[in-house]
Amino acid sequence: MSNTDTPLSLEDQILLMKNYVVFRQKSKARTLLRKEGYFRVSRYGKYLLSFTNVLRSKPDQTLLYDLYIFDEALREIFFRYTQKAELQFKNHLSNSVSLKLNNPTFYLDSSSYTPSRGESDKIKRTRYQKKFTGFSTDLKKSENKLISKPHMYPELKAYRKGGPRYRKRIPAWTAFMYFDFGTIEHIYAYLRLDLRKEVLVSGYPESIRKVSKIDTKNMDTWIAAIRNLRNTCSHHNMLVGKTSSIVHLDNLDSAVVLPSNTDLFSRMYALKKVLDLKDSESLKNDVIKLIKKTKFNIHQFNILPLNWETLFDQIHKF
Template sequence: MVNSVKEWKSIDEQIALIRGRGMIVDDEEQAQHLLRRVGYYRLSGYWYPFRQFDADGQRADNFIDGSQFQDVVSLYLFDRKLRLLALDAIERIELSIQVEIAHMLGCRDPYAHENPDELHGYFTKKKMRSGETLHYRWLEGFHALVRRSKRKPFVAHNLDKYGRLPIWAAIEVFDFGTMSKLYAGLKITDKIAIEKQFGLNEGKHLQAWLRSLNFIRNTSAHQSRLWNCNVLERASVPRSKLQLNQLINSRPFLYFCIMQTMMQVVCPNSSWKCRFLDLLTTFPHVENGAIQLGDMGVVDGWENWNLWK
């Protein structure tokens, strides 16, 4: 049976509703502004942790005693800055990996990204249920990106002169997902050569890291809640990285540690680490304990790790 959709409510009615459920709203003008510009539905993801549990362990509608709308606002602003930091790091990592791929493949074949002999056999030969290979599916997506970018001067030049894009030009039309899927299709020896720069040597971890960072990127780019999200594309870390192995791979903090691990290589003089550390000091401390940094996956003593010094 399909339930009836909830009734539309005005901004004042929305404020009355959350007040009636126990939310303290001291600054009504601020609440009106946020509900109008950000929206009730989006903000509800930030006040969700402030909701009480019922007898069955499910979230009830009423809020925990002492829940304040100002804390919800502070959490929303913290998360917004966190998303921007994630996008900043991932953009730099993306560019670096793209260039590494182009440099490695281009020295063997300018069109290696289209040449099955230059890629892993699983990527180019093993067929999916559809009868297509992963490489064929990847090429479809890549060619769609080329068509979308055909008016860009460098794309038009290469297509007019050569009929297709060499790898060093092709990377300029990649999105993060296209790049990470091509990386997954590299030969093991090529993966290991790139991984070594980041202290990895098994040819499998960076592939998973890139998938996870793509998830974080998409979450951030679509203004979705990041700080305590359930990361669906979960990465593994080598056993040798003992500190990272303490972290939960379904929470974002591990992936910020991975970003910092990679940023040390791709952008060693960046202020990104300091900006991240400064941001964590602004995490709202609420008296009723409804939220804490541990919900992000942070563990005790992390600030003493060499990674963050």
């Protein structure tokens, strides 16, 4: 099969970028393209071009640079808080279920899970059950990898031959620190309903609600949103204007606090649900600081709702 794409020189890339942005200083354009790559930079140009009805003209290179710098700083903020959310949820999950079952390796025990995920739809039930077999196998392989790779995980030598915990499985509170967030997401999704509830009751003891099945399903969407956001930030992909997985509205919240369930603010909504109160407030303050020092009006480009601070404050903590 032939590939119709052809490699482009730096000058060719600048010519193509002129379709989206007006360049007055080609040297700066060359520096940016050499460092960041045409595909990444062109996405910002295309995004700005879609707002010509607001700008009234083709955007210039200064705005392109400002948007790029803003997006880079925004990714740094969100990556930091998605990491916090990930660590907090891993702790809630490992500690609460281990204590509930008095079983530190519950995650390797098939009796901890519901392969159908309690789904009433026959097609979904069948799909979940089919995937569970592979998930369970991969989970055991992931745990075994921690034991069998001494050069990668020397700190786990106690679980290897000659160690005091030889032939013991790695407890959840240790293994989960190595598992990626996607694996944690699936562990929670497949847990028995009583254990899913226990994670939320134990992890959020100040919650004013009686945790229900709906709450556990809502949490599934919040975790997925945070994981998607984390992946976007960690891979240095464009965050501004990105849409992602659907976030469910908490029953305690008014619909007005979630204008869209797939935009960037919906990721902030999910973070406030999962993070502790102090961290969620710090997230809001860090975003405010960034916006204040940004050289363009972010609301012109639908990056966040105009009243996002008010909406964020109205979101009920889980």
